[in-house]
Amino acid sequence: MKQVFKRPDCLVDIPFHFCPGCHHGIIHRVVAEVLDEFNLREKAIIAASVGCSVFMYDYFDMDVIEAPHGRAAAVATGVKRARPDNFVFTYQGDGDLAAIGTAEIIHAANRSEKVTVFFVNNTIYGMTGGQMAPTTMIGQLSTTTPRGRDPQEAGHPIHMAELLATLAGTAYSARVAVNNVKNLMKAKKATKQAVRAQLDKKGLGFVEYLSTCPTNWKMTPEKANRRIAEELIPIFPLGVFKEEQAPAEAGVG
Amino acid sequence: MEKKRKKALVKGNEAVAMGAIEAGCRFYFGYPITPQNEIPEYMSAHLPEVGGTFIQAESEIASINMLLGACSTGARAMTSSSSPGISLKQEGLSYMAGSEIPGVVVNMSRSGPGLGGISPSQGDYFQATRGGGHGDYRVLVLAPDSVQECYDLTMLAFDMSDKYTNPVLVLGDAMLGQMKEPLEFKKYQPKKFEKKWALTGAKGRKAQFLKSLYLDDGELTVHNWNLFAKYKRMKEDIRYEALFLDEARLVVVAFGSMARVLKSSVKMAQDEGLKVGLIRPITLFPYPAEFIRETSLQVKNFLAMELNTGQMVEDVRLSVEPGTQVDFFGLPPGSLPAPDVFLKEIKKVYPE
Amino acid sequence: MPVTAIEPKGKVTFREDRCKGCGLCVMACPRKLIIVSSRLNNEGYHVAELVDPDRCNGCALCAEMCPDVVIEVWR
Ligand SMILES: Cc1ncc(C[n+]2csc(CCOP(=O)(O)OP(=O)(O)O)c2C)c(N)n1
Ligand code: SF4
Numbered sequence A: 001m002k003q004v005f006k007r008p009d010c011l012v013d014i015p016f017h018f019c020p021g022c023h024h025g026i027i028h029r030v031v032a033e034v035l036d037e038f039n040l041r042e043k044a045i046i047a048a049s050v051g052c053s054v055f056m057y058d059y060f061d062m063d064v065i066e067a068p069h070g071r072a073a074a075v076a077t078g079v080k081r082a083r084p085d086n087f088v089f090t091y092q093g094d095g096d097l098a099a100i101g102t103a104e105i106i107h108a109a110n111r112s113e114k115v116t117v118f119f120v121n122n123t124i125y126g127m128t129g130g131q132m133a134p135t136t137m138i139g140q141l142s143t144t145t146p147r148g149r150d151p152q153e154a155g156h157p158i159h160m161a162e163l164l165a166t167l168a169g170t171a172y173s174a175r176v177a178v179n180n181v182k183n184l185m186k187a188k189k190a191t192k193q194a195v196r197a198q199l200d201k202k203g204l205g206f207v208e209y210l211s212t213c214p215t216n217w218k219m220t221p222e223k224a225n226r227r228i229a230e231e232l233i234p235i236f237p238l239g240v241f242k243e244e245q246a247p248a249e250a251g252v253g
Numbered sequence B: 001m002e003k004k005r006k007k008a009l010v011k012g013n014e015a016v017a018m019g020a021i022e023a024g025c026r027f028y029f030g031y032p033i034t035p036q037n038e039i040p041e042y043m044s045a046h047l048p049e050v051g052g053t054f055i056q057a058e059s060e061i062a063s064i065n066m067l068l069g070a071c072s073t074g075a076r077a078m079t080s081s082s083s084p085g086i087s088l089k090q091e092g093l094s095y096m097a098g099s100e101i102p103g104v105v106v107n108m109s110r111s112g113p114g115l116g117g118i119s120p121s122q123g124d125y126f127q128a129t130r131g132g133g134h135g136d137y138r139v140l141v142l143a144p145d146s147v148q149e150c151y152d153l154t155m156l157a158f159d160m161s162d163k164y165t166n167p168v169l170v171l172g173d174a175m176l177g178q179m180k181e182p183l184e185f186k187k188y189q190p191k192k193f194e195k196k197w198a199l200t201g202a203k204g205r206k207a208q209f210l211k212s213l214y215l216d217d218g219e220l221t222v223h224n225w226n227l228f229a230k231y232k233r234m235k236e237d238i239r240y241e242a243l244f245l246d247e248a249r250l251v252v253v254a255f256g257s258m259a260r261v262l263k264s265s266v267k268m269a270q271d272e273g274l275k276v277g278l279i280r281p282i283t284l285f286p287y288p289a290e291f292i293r294e295t296s297l298q299v300k301n302f303l304a305m306e307l308n309t310g311q312m313v314e315d316v317r318l319s320v321e322p323g324t325q326v327d328f329f330g331l332p333p334g335s336l337p338a339p340d341v342f343l344k345e346i347k348k349v350y351p352e
Numbered sequence C: 001m002p003v004t005a006i007e008p009k010g011k012v013t014f015r016e017d018r019c020k021g022c023g024l025c026v027m028a029c030p031r032k033l034i035i036v037s038s039r040l041n042n043e044g045y046h047v048a049e050l051v052d053p054d055r056c057n058g059c060a061l062c063a064e065m066c067p068d069v070v071i072e073v074w075r
Helices: A023-037 A072-082 A094-100 A102-110 A160-165 A181-199 A221-235 B012-022 B038-046 B060-072 B083-088 B090-099 B125-129 B147-164 B174-178 B219-237 B256-271 B289-298 B312-319 B339-349 C024-028 C061-065
Strands: A003-005 A044-048 A063-066 A087-093 A116-121 A170-177 A204-210 A239-243 B007-011 B027-030 B053-056 B077-081 B103-109 B140-142 B167-173 B180-184 B240-243 B250-253 B276-281 B283-285 B301-306 B325-330 C011-014 C034-040 C046-050 C071-074
Touching: A023 A087, A023 A116, A023 A181, A023 A204, A044 A072, A063 B060, A063 B090, A072 A087, A072 A094, A072 A102, A072 A116, A072 B027, A072 B053, A072 B060, A087 A094, A087 A181, A094 A102, A094 A116, A094 A160, A102 A160, A102 A204, A102 B060, A116 A160, A116 A181, A160 A170, A160 A204, A160 A239, A170 A181, A170 A221, A181 A204, A181 A239, A181 C061, A204 A221, A221 C024, B007 B012, B012 B038, B012 B103, B012 B147, B012 B167, B012 B174, B012 B180, B027 B038, B027 B060, B038 B053, B038 B077, B060 B077, B060 B083, B060 B090, B060 B103, B077 B083, B083 B090, B083 B103, B090 B167, B090 B219, B103 B147, B103 B174, B125 B167, B125 B283, B140 B147, B147 B167, B147 B174, B147 B180, B147 B219, B167 B174, B167 B256, B174 B256, B219 B283, B240 B256, B240 B289, B250 B256, B250 B339, B256 B276, B256 B301, B256 B339, B276 B289, B289 B312, B301 B312, B301 B339, B312 B325, B325 B339, C011 C046, C024 C034, C024 C061, C061 C071
Parallel strands: A044 A063, A044 A087, A087 A116, A116 A204, A170 A204, B027 B053, B027 B077, B077 B103, B103 B167, B140 B167, B250 B276, B250 B301, B301 B325
Antiparallel strands: A003 C071, A170 A239, B007 B180, B140 B283, B240 B276, C011 C071, C034 C046
């Protein structure tokens, strides 16, 4: 028998601090597998964010720069412009990217920065204890929407993958889920495409991962996992919203 | 490019940009704000000529974080702004100080609070010298008083920043940025800085990171003490200018454009036989406290003069020997009067 | 010596000290071979275990769904 599944090489062999059943762990691993596949460990520089994924420097055996909350896309811009031959990516939560860091991600995409952005949408602020996120669903309870999110008061769930797809500088934008193996395989494929967008110098590559936060959703891991299909996907449809052809393939004679 | 010439008549803002490029700055990130727009404009025109990169960012927040990113790779980079924009950069500055990342930030300050106005002001002294953002940190602050110094001190800022792996702030103001003076170009003498901490990808070495988060027991205490020790070490780079201190009976202390005008006032006083000296701190942090203390052993009367309602005067009072009289004359933002106006103020406190 | 009629096609190992007992592997196994046992690890989590190793064909779906990279698979 030969080994068909093992820990990705670029993931340091220490336990994750994530809560039981949290999809952050799966998404970390998917990203790590893809980076291994493209042999990017020695080339990568990560712009880490502030949220439950703040400890990337412990988990990924790669160079990491800590960005202030929300600013990872700007930090990644600075890194990539200074080191265009490195592979630069961010990994951000929905508070980080879609609230405080909205300007930075939109303009990084609009400038067609050759960076890759992994965006974890768990419809809540995990690290700070379950407050409303811009992605929180209508009616969803959070510690700051105790009666459920009322769109007239607190706004609507924001759709980052679709929004970024409207920008000319975005080379790839997709929304995926990791709630079952079928979706997870698509997530890996999207992750690869977002990596390629940078490697082929096409523009910004973006993947939105629907994720659970069993702790702040106050659900068992199993129930939280089910909520992805039952409640999130109907509102946050999975799919590829933008896929730019490589300049070579565009067929300029 | 103007650099080829030995001398040129340029604005202070242009001199900053020229000094930066000469010192090897290859990345600039900024957002327009008066009165420093000549800096980004110059950089956008001339950085590409030397293979550098200019980005007009979406905000000052983005600019400082691009700076943080670029400098984390060991590159020389700069951002500039004016007061309200510098306020927006404070979180990033705090992260850079906490993560020990170098980088040069220029504040061609304007008047506040709020939107204030575009007239010269020294209202940002506290913000500049007390860290400015959150947490117990400092940035080294250089305060030019001429177009030539805008050039020279910007070059120096890059070396200081690399020497201490800490952000360095160049604090000018609307007057310095806008005025034209002959500038003598100098060849930058590159110094060697080993940047083992630079993030370049973990090829042929262990992975490394730059961060300001310290959660383990006692770790942050140690980190803060290490930073404190570094800020103390910066004292070896204290700079100041001293005029007419021999036999002085009154010493005026002022920095930047205020000091520049006061040089004339002090000379006028000397011509009238008044023994008035001048100390101009060039590093505002670290402050030339020891030099001022030593001076106060001989001179018992000091006068701090500022374009604000009293900020640097606190540092003068903290520096002098007990029993020294420290008076203050301040002008809130508006106009910068002529030297004779200040001469009158000097005479008011000149010891009988 | 008893001889097993069918050689198991796959093998999975659980790194129990890393398991948080979330049960996502239980949901993922198409043959329902995994349970969250009553045993606790040092962190105080009930750990997942394979109840019928002989029937495992090494599809690795459990490992794919594990958020803590607890499972390794051979086939
Ligand atoms: C300027 C600033 N504001 C607020 C915070 C506090 N804070 C830390 S993480 C976070 C949001 C976390 O949520 P998200 O980005 O969705 O990531 P998750 O923890 O859910 O993975 C907030 C508000 C901060 N660190 N800095
Ligand atoms: S708080 Fe939520 S997002 Fe954070 S680790 Fe726990 S389950 Fe995951």
